[in-house]
Amino acid sequence: LVINNIEAPITYNGGNLDLSSNQTFNFHENVAYLKSSMAQLCIDPAKAVFTVANNHAGDRELSVGRTLWGDTVTYSPQLNATIVGIDRNPARAPEITVKDLGNGVRVGIVGWTHLQNHNPATGAVGPTTDEKGIVYPTWEASRRVFDQPASYWAAKKAELGISLLIGV
Numbered sequence: 001l002v003i004n005n006i007e008a009p010i011t012y013n014g015g016n017l018d019l020s021s022n023q024t025f026n027f028h029e030n031v032a033y034l035k036s037s038m039a040q041l042c043i044d045p046a047k048a049v050f051t052v053a054n055n056h057a058g059d060r061e062l063s064v065g066r067t068l069w070g071d072t073v074t075y076s077p078q079l080n081a082t083i084v085g086i087d088r089n090p091a092r093a094p095e096i097t098v099k100d101l102g103n104g105v106r107v108g109i110v111g112w113t114h115l116q117n118h119n120p121a122t123g124a125v126g127p128t129t130d131e132k133g134i135v136y137p138t139w140e141a142s143r144r145v146f147d148q149p150a151s152y153w154a155a156k157k158a159e160l161g162i163s164l165l166i167g168v
Helices: 031-040 069-079 140-146 150-160
Strands: 002-005 048-051 082-084 096-102 105-110 164-167
Touching: 031 069, 048 069, 069 082, 082 096, 082 105, 096 150, 105 150, 150 164
Parallel strands: 002 048, 048 082, 105 164
Antiparallel strands: 096 105
C-alpha cells in the first residue's frame, strides 16, 4: 500500500505530459504527470491511496481567476488510485476508506481537507456549491475528525474489521 499526498490541484492539460515544463513551484499536477510518476516509481494504482487534502487544494489559476478545486474533483478519478480528502457532506461522520491488503490485513484511511492558502468559495461556515455542482471544502471536515472521541474511532475500527486506521 502506498499512501501519498498530492500537494497541488490535479489538472488535465489536455491529457498531455509537457516534457519541457519546469515543475518547480508549479502548483498544479496534471493527470499525465501523476500517471507517469506512478509508472516511474512502480506504484500500482490499485495499491495507491492519494490524499488531495492539502494546503494548495484551493489555489487559484491566475489566468482564469478561479480555484482549481473543481479540477481536482473532476480529474482525480482518472488516476485509478483511491482518492481521499474530498468531503462532500458536512452532515455525516468522517468517511473511512478501507483497503483490503490480503492475509486478513485491512487498513482504514481517513482523509480530510483543511484549506490554508485560500478560503473556500464563500468562507468557512458551510459547504458551497458552484454552477457545476462541485462542493468546495470548508474547515468543518477537520473539525469533524478531531471532535470524535477515541472511543468513536475504536468502535469504527471494530465495526469495519480494520487492523490499522490512518488519518491523513
